[in-house]
Amino acid sequence: MTLHAQPKASLFINGAYVEGEGPELKVLYPYTGEVIATLREASPEQVALATKSAEAAQKAWGALRPVERGRVLARAAAIIRERGAELARLETLDTGKPIQETEVADWPSGADAIEYFAGLAATLTGESIPLGGDFVYTIREPLGVCAGIGAWNYPSQIACWKSAPALIMGNAMVFKPSEETPLGALKLAEILVEAGLPAGVFNVVQGRGAVGAALVTDPRVAKVSLTGSVPTGRKVYAAAAEGIRHVTMELGGKSPLIVFDDASLEDAVGAAILANFYSSGQICSNGTRVFVQEGIKEAFLARLAARCADVAMGDPLDPATQHGPIISAAQAAKIRAAIEAGIAEGARLVCGGPGDGAFIPPTVFAEATDAMTITREEIFGPVMTVLTFKDEDEVIARANGTNFGLAAGVFTRDLARGHRVIAQLEAGTCWINAYNLTPVEAPFGGVKQSGVGRENSRAAIEHYSQLKSVYVGLGPVESPY
Numbered sequence: 359m360t361l362h363a364q365p366k367a368s369l370f371i372n373g374a375y376v377e378g379e380g381p382e383l384k385v386l387y388p389y390t391g392e393v394i395a396t397l398r399e400a401s402p403e404q405v406a407l408a409t410k411s412a413e414a415a416q417k418a419w420g421a422l423r424p425v426e427r428g429r430v431l432a433r434a435a436a437i438i439r440e441r442g443a444e445l446a447r448l449e450t451l452d453t454g455k456p457i458q459e460t461e462v463a464d465w466p467s468g469a470d471a472i473e474y475f476a477g478l479a480a481t482l483t484g485e486s487i488p489l490g491g492d493f494v495y496t497i498r499e500p501l502g503v504c505a506g507i508g509a510w511n512y513p514s515q516i517a518c519w520k521s522a523p524a525l526i527m528g529n530a531m532v533f534k535p536s537e538e539t540p541l542g543a544l545k546l547a548e549i550l551v552e553a554g555l556p557a558g559v560f561n562v563v564q565g566r567g568a569v570g571a572a573l574v575t576d577p578r579v580a581k582v583s584l585t586g587s588v589p590t591g592r593k594v595y596a597a598a599a600e601g602i603r604h605v606t607m608e609l610g611g612k613s614p615l616i617v618f619d620d621a622s623l624e625d626a627v628g629a630a631i632l633a634n635f636y637s638s639g640q641i642c643s644n645g646t647r648v649f650v651q652e653g654i655k656e657a658f659l660a661r662l663a664a665r666c667a668d669v670a671m672g673d674p675l676d677p678a679t680q681h682g683p684i685i686s687a688a689q690a691a692k693i694r695a696a697i698e699a700g701i702a703e704g705a706r707l708v709c710g711g712p713g714d715g716a717f718i719p720p721t722v723f724a725e726a727t728d729a730m731t732i733t734r735e736e737i738f739g740p741v742m743t744v745l746t747f748k749d750e751d752e753v754i755a756r757a758n759g760t761n762f763g764l765a766a767g768v769f770t771r772d773l774a775r776g777h778r779v780i781a782q783l784e785a786g787t788c789w790i791n792a793y794n795l796t797p798v799e800a801p802f803g804g805v806k807q808s809g810v811g812r813e814n815s816r817a818a819i820e821h822y823s824q825l826k827s828v829y830v831g832l833g834p835v836e837s838p839y
């Protein structure tokens with residue numbers, strides 16, 4: 359079957375598709391390597407055109423009643439749900455992720471975000487602060503033009519998670535998806551306009567890092583929200599600092615998942631699978647360092663290996679497929695190099711391994727040390743390292759022994775211990791007896807080098823708005839002379 363996913367044009371500026379004037383960008387279906395679309399990057403002039411359109415459109419959009427903005431977003435969420443099957447298929451072509459995932463996780467989570475912020479619209483008020491006569495009131499204002507830059511693992515979810523809070527606050531956005539997965543953001547732009555979003559409020563430019571860099575330094579951009587790796591985060595944060603721009607940084611991780619010996623073994627193994635192998639392991643919050651208390655290590659590894667042996671790998675469009683290909687040959691090579699490093703450094707390969715072609719099976723290492731490359735560095739693929747520990751204090755210190763701080767999980771039937779341990783872990787997004795669930799109602803983001811700011815929940819509003827404080831004097835002005 360030949361697969362085509364060619365959009366009408368590569369960019370979406372001022373309410374319409376526009377062809378890019380920059381270098382070519384081929385979109386490959388990760389399963390077959392087939393070219394499913396050929397796009398062009400935005401030229402520097404087109405990046406400027408997008409931010410100018412956003413700046414012009416933002417004024418009227420930001421002046422609407424919040425409930426009117428909410429109505430547009432609510433319509434967009436409904437359209438996404440109506441077209442769920444078509445959008446899931448496109449996401450699978452763009453990312454190679456199994457259709458059984460993209461049907462329930464990617465666009466649906468994006469629609470949740472759009473719906474959530476639509477519902478929040480009318481509640482986004484300031485406050486009144488009494489001063490015993492005089493008083494102060496605050497106004498929560500939009501920032502202006504926001505730049506969104508996405509990674510390739512959840513391209514449509516990322517576009518929705520960034521645009522929904524930005525737009526509901528009355529900002530405009532120029533979004534640059536990852537060059538690996540450029541298709542979903544264009545669909546989002548189309549759907550938003552169909553739902554009634556004024557032209558120019560949400561724009562999409564395509565391109566590699568240089569296009570992202572041009573967007574970040576555009577003088578009209580007031581805020582930059584990046585989802586990407588720590589090295590890119592450093593560059594983007596520094597470039598944004600030049601113009602004292604607001605930032606949200608959603609970066610990488612090497613998160614701990616701690617399993618105490620009183621935990622439900624079956625649940626803990628299931629969570630370790632979700633924490634490492636969903637989306638072929640290409641999830642930022644993955645719990646790739648699984649600390650298992652020493653008494654249950656063998657039972658844990660045996661059950662894990664047995665469950666991994668049953669995984670259905672193959673055609674992502676087959677509803678039975680549970681484990682798809684890696685996004686690109688370059689990413690597969692990086693993951694394979696990490697697996698080879700694990701073997702060379704003396705860790706024991708329990709199951710999986712380098713795999714073939716685009717596929718890398720669920721891979722588990724044991725007998726690893728905290729110093730090994732596989733334990734220290736983000737791999738961003740289906741590679742889990744199982745480590746053992748004796749007691750609580752030891753595991754907390756080792757779990758925190760990293761510059762990352764995106765996520766953490768604890769499995770135990772002793773809930774007092776669960777809360778006590780989580781309180782001491784240096785991570786922004788945590789779970790007790792669960793892992794990798796990211797409902798829109800909960801803040802999502804990292805500490806330490808995993809990021810700055812939060813997506814989702816009311817907390818995201820803080821990062822797409824600024825407070826004006828107004829002092830109102832009601833009495834005579836007392837001046838010294």
Ligand SMILES: NC(=O)c1ccc[n+]([C@@H]2O[C@H](COP(=O)([O-])OP(=O)(O)OC[C@H]3O[C@@H](n4cnc5c(N)ncnc54)[C@H](O)[C@@H]3O)[C@@H](O)[C@H]2O)c1
Binds near residue numbers: 511536572808
């Ligand atoms: N914390 C989160 O929410 C989250 C979510 C998903 C992925 N991630 C992280 O993303 C990484 C994988 O994604 P990736 O390989 O696409 O990341 P990446 O850092 O290579 O690229 C991310 C985006 O930044 C752009 N970019 C690159 N250089 C730039 C520059 N100098 N200026 C502006 N933009 C630039 C890219 O074109 C891409 O759109 C992993 O580290 C993963 O943990 C984090």
Ligand SMILES: O=CCc1c[nH]cn1
Binds near residue numbers: 511512515641794796
């Ligand atoms: O990849 C990072 C964000 C995420 C985690 N779970 C779903 N999306």
